[in-house]
Amino acid sequence: METARIRLSLEQNEIPFSEDLPEKLNIYLSLLNDWNSRMDLTAVTEDEETVDKHFIDSLTVLRTGLIRDGMQLIDVGTGAGFPGMVLALACPEIRVTLLDAQQKRLSFLKAVAEAAGAANVTLVHARAEDGARKDELREKFDIAAARAVAPLNVLCEYLLPYVKLEGCALCWKGPALKEETEAGRKAAHLLGGRLEMPFKSTVYGRDWDHMILPIRKVQHTSGQYPRKAGTPKNKPLGL
Numbered sequence: 001m002e003t004a005r006i007r008l009s010l011e012q013n014e015i016p017f018s019e020d021l022p023e024k025l026n027i028y029l030s031l032l033n034d035w036n037s038r039m040d041l042t043a044v045t046e047d048e049e050t051v052d053k054h055f056i057d058s059l060t061v062l063r064t065g066l067i068r069d070g071m072q073l074i075d076v077g078t079g080a081g082f083p084g085m086v087l088a089l090a091c092p093e094i095r096v097t098l099l100d101a102q103q104k105r106l107s108f109l110k111a112v113a114e115a116a117g118a119a120n121v122t123l124v125h126a127r128a129e130d131g132a133r134k135d136e137l138r139e140k141f142d143i144a145a146a147r148a149v150a151p152l153n154v155l156c157e158y159l160l161p162y163v164k165l166e167g168c169a170l171c172w173k174g175p176a177l178k179e180e181t182e183a184g185r186k187a188a189h190l191l192g193g194r195l196e197m198p199f200k201s202t203v204y205g206r207d208w209d210h211m212i213l214p215i216r217k218v219q220h221t222s223g224q225y226p227r228k229a230g231t232p233k234n235k236p237l238g239l
């Protein structure tokens with residue numbers, strides 16, 4: 001794909017970006033296409049859709065001012081790097097930890113970080129529930145983000161243990177957000193979080209109903225959470 005096409009998309013979507021970002025995203029796109037032919041990283045195979053659905057959808061959060069220089073962000077269940085790797089490339093002044101349970105996805109992300117020059121990225125191979133028990137990760141992040149990982153109540157248990165007091169979890173959600181909100185609100189309360197107003201992750205020319213929901217960390221998370229790996233999904237909180 002032409003780097004100019006990525007630049008145009010960033011402009012159309014009113015994403016603030018540095019001069020070198022379109023080229024870095026193009027390197028990422030080439031690697032994604034290359035690795036995707038050998039392993040299952042994304043179902044999207046058309047370049048323009050990849051740019052909109054993965055890159056721009058990850059970056060719409062930059063319209064909100066919630067992400068600021070110097071922050072520490074963790075992306076839980078990052079997969080092929082959405083939203084965390086894209087944010088790391090767009091914001092070299094934040095530190096980004098990319099966590100996933102699947103090693104092959106982290107191997108891909110290591111290749112992207114090297115090729116696109118993302119020196120601000122740390123890779124962690126772990127289940128979300130296990131990572132949050134490590135001293136160096138628990139309640140250490142300004143932002144814990146996730147997209148397409150779990151229903152909201154389960155996501156609260158994956159994300160909030162990583163978030164510092166006054167920081168927030170950011171949940172990228174589709175149309176299911178409405179029906180997940182009530183159980184999510186109860187789960188967040190148990191974990192020290194409070195739901196804030198969601199905002200639209202609008203993408204130019206696309207009729208997608210995507211939202212980003214911030215959950216503010218208002219109290220420390222009790223030591224009983226997260227429960228052992230698998231339990232948050234099998235016995236979700238807030239029901």
Ligand SMILES: C[S@@+](CC[C@H](N)C(=O)[O-])C[C@H]1O[C@@H](n2cnc3c(N)ncnc32)[C@H](O)[C@@H]1O
Nearest residue numbers: 077078079082100101102126127128147148149
């Ligand atoms: C559907 S993919 C979404 C990937 C990416 N966030 C995106 O939006 O394209 C879900 C990812 O979450 C990871 N995942 C699911 N449950 C997890 C858990 N409990 N701990 C760590 N990673 C998890 C999977 O390995 C997978 O890479």
